Amino acid sequence: MPPEISLMLHPTFGMLAVLAAVWVFVEVLNAREGSLRRIRLASLGVAALLWLAYVSGGYWYVVHYAADKAVIKAGPWPFAHGFFMEAKEHLFFSLLLLGTYLPMAASDSRLPGDQGVRRLLLTVALLVVLLGLAMEGMGAVISLGVREGLMAR
Template sequence: MLITHVVVGIIGVSASYALLMAILKKKPSLWFMKLSALIAFLSYLVSWGSGGYYYVLRYGAEVKPVIKAGDYPWAHGIFMESKEHIFLFIPVLIFTTLFILWTHGHDVLANKDLKRALAFLVFIIFLLALFVTLSGIIVSDSAG
């Protein structure tokens, strides 16, 4: 489950980045934007589910004690706790983006201010997802 969590999470981050780059184009493809947002949303849901499954079955009992007893016990307290709470926003934000694209996509393409606002939202999603990914790397590395 950990591999699923990591790989699908990276797909979600990549799809968020692709969506951001598509929005920033002069003539973005609405179809590509919708597809990228859908892939990101589904990826984040699968990563959320598989990560939660791994956390309940293995992390809490096997990995967390190793981190807490190791050289970097703060890695769990700071990065894992932050990761757990920040991630809760990502599926909601990307679903909001997906909803906007599916219901008002043509308006977004036609209105520079709406396009800029959506680009800002997707930029925030991408930054949060990148932080969560890097936090996972730090926590995994501190487990040895």
């Protein structure tokens, strides 16, 4: 796979996962028997999209990132790697596990009546949204770090 493709797929899957998590959040706010199927489907979507983001981004990171890392570190924005990439690659694991857990929590037999289960789902979905948006922002800074590095050559 060309590196540019996996590089574009990673944030695309990530943003779709964020949108699916927003969908879960809104459905849970108004949860009733009729919305259970949508909640469970959207939760599965969050998990699947985050795993796709993990595989596509991970492939690019492990196989192709070394060249970009060298450009960033030699350029005027070394913090794009030193802080943003280093933090992003490890914070992503929290996001992946939250996304993996979401469909499990959505499969709880106590839904839709149990307030505690709804609170749990809202918490996990909100964390996925916030962490997902943070990942997108950090990815943008990393891309700018590469561009700044190339422009400085």
